[in-house]
Amino acid sequence: MTLRRIFSAALFSFIGITNAAIAAGPLKLLYEIRDPISYRDSRGKITGLVITPTAQAMQHAGISYVWVETPFKRQLNVVEANDEAVCAVGMFKNKDRQRYAKFSQAIFHDTDRPxxxxxxxxxxxxxxxxxxxxxxxxxxxxxxxxxxxxxxxxxxxxxxxxxxxxxxxxxxxxxxxxxxxxxxxxxxxxxxxxxxxxxxxxxxxxxxxxKPLGMPQGPERFLMCSLQVPDELIQRFNKALIK
Missing domain, CATH: 3.40.190.10 (Periplasmic binding protein-like II)
Structure with a gap:
């Protein structure tokens, strides 16, 4: 196989993955009301410490998304069930969750809120x-x-x-x-x-x-995504988040 054919095959594969994600509709972003992490302002707009950087990165990356208010435990269940492409916003990362979910880079460093x-x-x-x-x-x-x-x-x-x-x-x-x-x-x-x-x-x-002695600074918060969310999409989000 020539280099040109290899490149073409890789390109079509990339486009196929991206189109499949788009065909499934906007990426669902799950959140719960918890001021100041995530809440609705006086105009009813969703905002907060983890909402704002997530929305900005999604827009910069050109990723279509929709906010879905969801109770905390339900968020975990939906991500683990892996029935659809969905991400829970502002989650902590631990060993148990890493068994069934993908994580973005940190969207918020909670160092001021131990x-x-x-x-x-x-x-x-x-x-x-x-x-x-x-x-x-x-x-x-x-x-x-x-x-x-x-x-x-x-x-x-x-x-x-x-x-x-x-x-x-x-x-x-x-x-x-x-x-x-x-x-x-x-x-x-x-x-x-x-x-x-x-x-x-x-x-x-x-x-x-x-306050016990030696309490840690607040942990980092992430997007915690179901396995159906393409790696390519998370990589695009990460790159936009860094900018």
Missing amino acids: SVMLAHRDFQPEKSMDLLRTLSIPGIKMLKKDAASYGNVIDDAIERSRVVVVNTTAESLNMAKMLVARRADFIFVPEDEALNMIKTIPGGEQLHIF
Whole structure:
């Protein structure tokens, strides 16, 4: 086979992959309302810390897309089912998710929003305790959104400590209300969200923020895509994201 024929075959293959993705319709981008990560502004436009860079990169790459508001757990299920080309926006990357999903390059570096413990005021560890020692306090209960990840450092500490985990499908705001009701001792949440919850939820004065020593900076967030999303499309997105 001549070089010209090889080039032509490769070109037709590339076009076929791209056309197949286009024929399937706009790429579905799944998100949930979680200010300031993703929310609707006063005009009803979807925006936020992970929404804006994603939209800009999609437009620069010439990728057709549509926003689909979807509960967190449902997002994971849809991506894992792999029934269609779809990406969940702003997800953390961990070993379990890498088994069934493709990830873009980081769309947001959450270094200014490290996670803290939002806790009931009865939960008062010594200020000198690090994360693992805090999680290892006998009898404490952690409230955790089902299938949620907090980044590798915190996820690993939770596993090593074997803290009692109370799973829930509730969103973060309702989880804070559950702390007030003493359903658990604490949750992990970015500090700005924790401060807002203390100010706004009924009984918020019963909560406080605890920061174990050595807490990691906020993890990077990614597009987490089903296996049906072509590698070529993710590469185009990545290149546009860098610009």
